[in-house]
Amino acid sequence: MASGEEGPRVTKISSRTPQGINGSGTSITGYAGAPGEGRVMTYVSFSAGLTLVPFPGEIGIIRFNNVLLNDGRHYDPQTGVFTAPMDGRYLLSAVLTAPAGERVEAFLSVANRNIQKLYTAGTGSRGSEDCVCGGSVTASLALHLKRGQRTGLVLTSGRLVISASSEILSSFSGVLLYPTVAKR
Numbered sequence: 001m002a003s004g005e006e007g008p009r010v011t012k013i014s015s016r017t018p019q020g021i022n023g024s025g026t027s028i029t030g031y032a033g034a035p036g037e038g039r040v041m042t043y044v045s046f047s048a049g050l051t052l053v054p055f056p057g058e059i060g061i062i063r064f065n066n067v068l069l070n071d072g073r074h075y076d077p078q079t080g081v082f083t084a085p086m087d088g089r090y091l092l093s094a095v096l097t098a099p100a101g102e103r104v105e106a107f108l109s110v111a112n113r114n115i116q117k118l119y120t121a122g123t124g125s126r127g128s129e130d131c132v133c134g135g136s137v138t139a140s141l142a143l144h145l146k147r148g149q150r151t152g153l154v155l156t157s158g159r160l161v162i163s164a165s166s167e168i169l170s171s172f173s174g175v176l177l178y179p180t181v182a183k184r
Contacts, residue, residue, distance in 0.1 A: 044085055044176035046075035049168030050160060061152045062096075062106065062160070064172045075174070081152045082172075084145035088179040093140040094118060094153055097161050097169040100134040104158035108139060110151045116141055118153075136169075142177065 048064035063080035075082045084090065098104035098120045107114040118137045145151065153172055160170050 042086065042176065042179065043071040044074060044088075044090075045069055045071045045174065046082060047173040048075060048077060048171065050170040051162065051166060051168060053162050059155050059157065061109075062155050062170070062172070064153075064170070066166075066168060068168075075172075079152075080172075081150045082174050084147055084149045084151070086147050086176070086179050087181070088145065089142060089177040090145050090174055091140065091142050091177055092151060092174045093138070093171075094173070095136055095138050095169075095171045096120075096153070097136040098134050098158055099161040102159055103133045104137070104155070104160055106153050106155045108141065108151065109154050110143065110145065111149045114154075115143070120158075144180065 046067070047069040049066040049068060050062065050064050051066045061080040063077060065077050067075065067077050072085060074085050082092075092108065094106075094108060096104050096106055096118055103120050105117070105119040108116040108118065116139050118139050120133060120135050120137050151174070163169050
């Protein structure tokens with residue numbers, strides 16, 4: 001490196017894994033950014049579960065009320081919407097659980113476009129005796145989101161089961177994998 005040149009800016013990250021049964025924890029240290037590139041990590045992640053009936057018998061955006069994690073506060077439990085704070089690659093995941101004997105159908109929506117359909121499996125027509133309904137459906141997608149794009153899960157038919165305890169049976173999560181630079 002020539003005299004007076006500034007080297008790449010790299011952020012050192014340390015964390016501790018959860019305590020094991022024997023009480024030992026292992027320290028993990030890494031550097032943010034690709035080799036040779038300095039990047040400051042931006043924390044964007046959320047995870048929310050459903051523990052209240054959002055809107056009995058209606059359709060619309062599911063408002064996951066029990067926020068477990070909301071780094072950056074980009075998920076709004078009042079609306080059920082996650083807003084991307086920057087251009088980047090995001091991993092979005094969902095689990096939806098229908099009551100026994102019933103179905104649920106929903107879409108993962110990004111910028112008012114249906115991206116992924118989620119429905120619990122079954123046979124026969126709605127309400128028929130040969131319906132194998134209930135159960136859970138999951139989705140996990142890596143997507144490119146642009147700054148300001150809004151995403152949520154839209155219930156289009158059926159009901160979601162709510163546990164009598166504080167257990168979460170349906171959830172919505174997302175994390176920024178890495179930011180991308182907009183092309184000019």
